[in-house]
Amino acid sequence: MPLPLHLLAMAVFAMGTSEFMLAGLVPDIASDFGVTVAAxxxxxxxxxFGMAVGAPLMAALARTWPGRRSLLGFVLVFLAAHVVGAATTSFTVLYATRxxxxxxxxxxxxxxLTTAAALVPPHKKGRALAVLLSGTTVATIAGVPAGSALGxxxxxxxTFWAIAVLCLPAAVGILMGLPARAPMEHLTGGGALRSELAELRRPRLVLVMALGALVxxxxxxxxxxxxxxVTDVARLGELWVPVALMLFGAGSFAGVxxxxxxxxxxPGLVIALGGPLLLAGWPALALLADRPVVLLVLVFTQGALSFALGGxxxxRVLYEAAGAPxxxxxxxxxxxxxxAAAGPLFAxxxxxxxxRALGPLWASGLLVLLASLVAYAWRGVVTAQPTGAERPVGGRRVGGGQ
Structure with a gap:
């Protein structure tokens, strides 16, 4: 895999640490601001929610900008948000910084993601995505537990200050490691924004997006x-929380x-095997969470299954959206x-x-059950092996079909 892909993964590591780190900081933040754990x-x-709304909005705005400049600018804004978050005494301001x-x-x-896909041959999209997402999984293995322990x-x-510091080498890596004109700027299939947005009318694309969202x-x-x-049900000490997070991260790295x-x-093999196991795992975790050893083993396996299936x-989304490079x-x-926005609200x-504390685990099981029912109903689409018709050539899909 190309070196620039690994440099992008380094930035994703810093950002992934921030996204996941609240799992170990929720009780302390709640106590500091005098709000509930649920809040x-x-x-x-x-x-x-900011990412879900911001992804298409920011991509639409940045699609004509120089790639390296866009990536560097986003990292610097991310850094500034964490500086403000670390210094604020207002929960509302903290919320806004998130x-x-x-x-x-x-x-x-x-x-x-678009740059990563352009850095490799079309049939290696999955491997490129795995390298990029390894930044997130390494964050769950090392960054999040370290952040939890630091907190x-x-x-x-x-922990917020540490994230701001982590952004600095990521920014330098992007500035020094990526060419002035990133590969995505040479895609030949960009076309009009309206035509790329029209891809969202394709039922196949919407289906795999919905399943990815549910998982x-x-x-x-x-x-x-x-x-x-970990602390209330398994009755382990607070320092076991980083251990549990590290195990989840190790599992996610293995899964991705x-x-x-x-x-x-x-893809059909991963979904056919991983789906039922993931579905069984969440209720098992809820029922056996009071047994520390079993809890820690299941945390690892659920991390692996969640990221294998989700990845x-x-x-599949990238393949189905080949007409929107x-x-x-x-x-x-x-x-x-x-x-990621809906899951914690439901939980x-x-x-x-x-x-009580086990409710979120049962909620996870219900969400996977719903995803499984939908996937089974449209299993022909979900498990189909990518074909030449789905692989982009120079940024455009070859062939057609929905």
């Missing part, structure tokens, strides 16, 4: 409120690596983050039920 959990939804940071990450990821030792604001909603529903499960190798050639579905990355980003509502 603090909506900061994750605010970030995801939205701004989300818009910056949305723009970055939308451009980066436990020095307070949640220290990611399940992932974020359980992951966002994992800390209370597997998806990168199979999603181009055998495969998002790769400059906007395809934003469609994949929007699908991921519609789910937060379950905290006041009899299930």
């Amino acid at each position: 603090t959990g909506t900061l994750t939804s605010a970030f995801a 939205v701004v940071a989300a818009l910056a990450k949305a723009g970055f990821l939308a451009v980066a 436990t030792l020095l307070g949640w604001r220290a 990611n909603a399940a992932t974020f529903a359980g992951f966002t409120f994992l800390a209370p499960v 690596t597997l998806a990168g190798r199979l999603s181009d050639r055998r 495969t579905l998002i790769t 400059t906007m395809a990355g934003s469609y994949a980003t929007a699908a991921l983050n519609i789910g 937060a509502a379950t905290l006041t039920t009899g299930a």
Whole structure:
């Protein structure tokens, strides 16, 4: 894989650490601002909502800008949002900084996904996506647990400052490692924005986007409120929260690596095997969460299954959106983050039920069940192996069909 792809992954690492880190900081932020845990959990939804809305908006605005300049600008805005977030004493301002940071990450990821696809041959989209998303999975392995531990030792604001510092080498890497004109600027299929947006009328594209959103909603529903499960249900100490987050991240890295190798050639295999296992895993985690060893094992496996399945579905989005070469990355980003916004909101509502801290895990199971029913009904579309008709040549889809 080309070096610029790994430099983009480094920036995704910093941004992914920020996106996921609240899973270990929710109790401390709630205590500091005097708000409920459920209200603090909506900061994750605010970030995801900003990304879902911002991905197509930022991609549309940046599609004619120089690629390197766009990517660098988004990283610097992301850095500034974390400086303000670390210094504020207002929960409203903190909420606003999460939205701004989300818009910056949305723009970055939308451009980066399209750039990544342009850096490799068309039939290696899945592997390129896996390298890019490895920044997120490494963030869950190393960045998020480290951020959680730092927050436990020095307070949640220290974690925000650390994210701002992490953005600096990412910015330097983009400035020095990417050519002045990124590969996406040479795509021949850009065409009018209206024609690229018209791709969203294709039922196949909408279907895989919806499935990706549902699976990611399940992932974020359980992951966002994992800390209370570790401390209140399993009765482990606070320092076990980073351990659980690290295990989830290690699983996600394994899952996205597997998806990168199979999603181009055998998407049906990943979905057929991973879907039922993921569906069974969330209820099992809810029922066995009071057993620490079992809890930690299941956290790893759910991370692996969630990212293997989610990564495969998002790769399918890139294939199905081949007729929108400059906007395809934003469609994949929007699908991921519609789910990431909805999942924690759905999960937060379950905290006041009899299930209490386990409610989000049951919510994740219900979301995967819904995704499974939809996928089964349209299994021919979801599990189809990419063909020449779906692979872009010079940025345009060859052939047609819906």
